[in-house]
Amino acid sequence: MRGQAWLIASAMLALTGCGKAEAPATPESAAPEKSVLDDGPAAEIDEIAEADLPQGVRDAVLARVPGMKIAEAERKERGGRIFYDVEGMRPDGSPVELDLIEEAGAYTVVEMQRDIAWADAPAEVRAVAAAATDAFIPARVIESTQNDGMIVYELFAPGKADEPAAEVNWQDGKAVLRTTRNEY
DSSP states (O other), X not given: OHHHHHHHHXXXXXXXXXXXXXXXXXXXXXXXXXXXOOOOOOOEEEEOXXXXXXXXHHHHHHHHSTTOEEEEEEEEXXXXXXXXXXXXXXXXXXEEEEEEEEETTEEEEEEEEEEEOXXXXXXHHXXXXXXXXXXXXXXXXXXXXXXXSOEEEEEEOTTOOSSOSEEEEEETTEEEEOSSOOOO
C-alpha cells in the first residue's frame, strides 16, 4: 500500500507541472516592495470653531450628511491648496468626518471617513498590506470613501498618529497598495 500511495503522489505531482502556465504578475497585481509612504508635504493646520466655518463649508457638509452635528473642524493649507476636515455625529449618533477642498471659492466634499478596526477591513485589503516587505499592524485604520466610490484604507503605524504610513485602494473587489499619498 505504501508503494501505491507513493505512486499516486508522484503522478499527482507530475500532473501539476503539466497545467497551463500562469501569466506573470502585472504591476497592478504585484505587491510593491514596501508599503510605508514617504512623508507628505507639511500642512499648516488651524483649529476652526463651528461658528467660524465658511458658510460654503457648512452647506457642503450638511448637504452630504443632513442633520450632522459638527463637533470639530480644521483648516489645512498644504501645497497652496486649502482643505477642511469637519468631524461630528450623524443624526443616528455615529461619528463621521468629511474632508473638503476649496477650489475657486467653492467647497466640495472629497471624502467621507470613519475609523474602523483593522479586522473589519476586507480580507484582500489586509492581505495586500501584509504582503509588503515593511508590513505593520496598524494602530489606527480610517476607511475613507471617495466621491467615485473607491475606498482608501488609511493605515497608521504604531506611534505615528500624524498621517497614514500606508494606504490601500479598494474598488470593484480589488485591493491595491498605493505608491503615492492621497492629497486629502
